[in-house]
Amino acid sequence: MRTFETYESEVRGYIRSFPKIFKQAIGAKLIDEQDNEYIDFFAGAGTLNYGHNNPKATEAMISYLQSNGIVHGLDMATSAKKAFIEKFVSTILKPRNLEYKLQFTGPTGTNAVETALKLARIIKGKSNIVSFTNGYHGLSQGSLAVTGNNFYRDESHISRSNVTFMPYDGYFGEDIDSLTIFRKFLEDSSSGLDSPAAVILETIQGEGGINVSSKEWLQGVEALCREFDMLLIVDDIQVGNGRAGNFFSFEFAGITPDIITLSKSIGGGLPMALVLFKPELDQWKPGEHTGTFRGNNLAFVASKELLSYWDNEDLANAIAYKEKILKTKLEEIASEYKKYNIKIRGRGLVYGFEIINDENMASEISAKAFELGLIIETCGSSGQVVKFLPPLTIDEEILIEGLNLFEQAVKEVISGKEKHIKKEY
Ligand SMILES: *Cc1c(COP(=O)(O)O)cnc(C)c1O
Secondary structure, three states: OHHHHHHOOOOOOHHHHOOOOEEEEEEOEEEEOOOOEEEEOOHHHHOOOOOEOOHHHHHHHHHHHHOOOOOOOOOOOOHHHHHHHHHHHHHHHHHHOOOOEEEEOOOOHHHHHHHHHHHHHHHHOOOOEEEEOOOOOOOOHHHHHOOOOHHHHOOOOOOOOOEEEEOOOOOOOOOOOHHHHHHHHHHOOOOOOOOOOEEEEOOEEOOOOOEEOOHHHHHHHHHHHHHOOOEEEEEOOOOOOOOOOOOOOOHHHOOOOOEEEEOHHHHOOOOOOEEEEOHHHOOOOOOOOOOOOOOOHHHHHHHHHHHHHHOOOHHHHHHHHHHHHHHHHHHHHHHHOHHHOEEEEEEOOEEEEEEOOOOOHHHHHHHHHHHHOEEOEEEOOOOOEEEEOOOOOOOHHHHHHHHHHHHHHHHHHHHHHHHHHHHHO
16 A cells, blocks of 8 residues: 555545555456455445456457457547447347437547537527536536535636536435426526526435435426526436436436436446437537547447447346345444434435434445455445445345345444444443
8 A cells, every 4th residue: 555655646545535546356356466356345435336357348349459450440430430430329228219429539428528529519508507406517617617515616726607507306305306406596587597508417425425316306496407408417417327227317207307417337337428419509610629538449349339238228237136235224324323324315226324323324334344355335425325336237145245235334433333332321
């Protein structure tokens, strides 16, 4: 660790939560330099939905490299890109009756978000964007402007105008429909809300604390977008790619976003980002939005293989099956420790475990779980939620083993606290 502590910037993050040097990974497991194994319930924050080093992707990439396949090609036409586009259209878009143009941006999520915001502003000729409380959209300046979390917003002091925040679903508790507030602001020309070009949202706020929006709320946002001439951007970077049960996280609500951002797992673990928009929104001039690394050919090769998980219903069924195991176990733990008022929420294989009566406990559990051999992160505005993001392809036995380690961690943290309290008296 000394190499990192001496030479790598203080900005280091996850290395602090999981302070080991990792050398290998396969499926849902990581292995450190001392040959300890860890079960991975974090999956690169949703980048490894198909597991680490998925053999389908690895084999395809090795043979591609050995055949001197194009690795970098700017945004020129390549065989790998053609194969990816054809696979994506035939496997993902066509069966869902979706018609979108594809734009390859720089390879990170925030590049896709910047692109979506810029395109929406160009099309509508307006600058304002509506984003939601606790949303997370990346940390370049435009994406940061639509990100709610104050921890990140504090990092720079430039102007972040042209964004208005509205309350996300459930922001005021279950009894208040947050959209009545948004609607009122749109209807009242003197509300101070500049007419928005677009609305950007996550259907489940991944970094924001696994806040799950309802079908009705999503349909309501879509209806407001149509009524008030705003584009609907769904940021599916974290909870797309199957995470919420179907390829796109919004499918269950039957909405059709105008623009969709994808990154994280779309490249099968390699950097890649993609923006989808309705064909009539393709108003770019050739080369108007450019970048050196648009389309990572090695990621195209990996991704094309992994998209075959969506050739049939098997993966979606497996996710639903594993969701039951995950949810049942978390609810059992929550009811065992009732006095801590633990809330469980999620969909598909993204779940949050929020300890309402003790905000610090989530990070204590994450640390204890790591000691026991489980990698699991926290999220939420004060890190108060333990976040479950196992690979979608995780074996049932490993999922159960990981959940048992989690339960053990909760038990040890709570019994440690209660012992401590007894001593104080
Ligand atoms: C991770 C994430 C981003 C940013 O992606 P980067 O690759 O880190 O730039 C944007 N939106 C959501 C919802 C994310 O989870």
